[in-house]
Amino acid sequence: MCITAACPKVPPPLLEQLADGGRLIAPVREEGVQNLVLFEKSGEGIRREVICQVLYVPLRGKYG
Template identity: 50%
Template sequence: IPSLANSSSQRLRGFGFSNVQVRCGDGFLGWSEAAPFDAVIITCAPPEVPEPLIEQLVEGGRLIVPLGEGFQMLTLFKKIEGKLEKTEIIPVRFVPMKGIIEEE
């Protein structure tokens, strides 16, 4: 939703954050043009971790994502030697991830 992305960007700048970029697009695909990333925060729930997001993390990078359908588990992944180390944090409820993931 472009209006939500614009509003978020303005609010972050208003709070003094200048090192955060907001992008509106299909989160399943990540943002390959700006990769690699030290950290990625996903605020919608895919049933599993999208592979493009893993590929776009640097070694030692972190991914925080609510995984699952219905109620999800907020999960922290850390990329170690090309593999994901998983830490479950807390049960949560987020909207489902939409877009290309629905075609699978």
């Protein structure tokens, strides 16, 4: 799954939809920058890995 607009945090409903082994990639606003972050779900929880800095348009609405 891929989010194509920057969000302050990944909307919880999207993380909840991930199956075991599922991946989500999203631009997340953190401390004044946007990081492209990979989330991967396993039986142990959700692993988070920052890939690089990016610049996307902001997400709007409830989760923006």
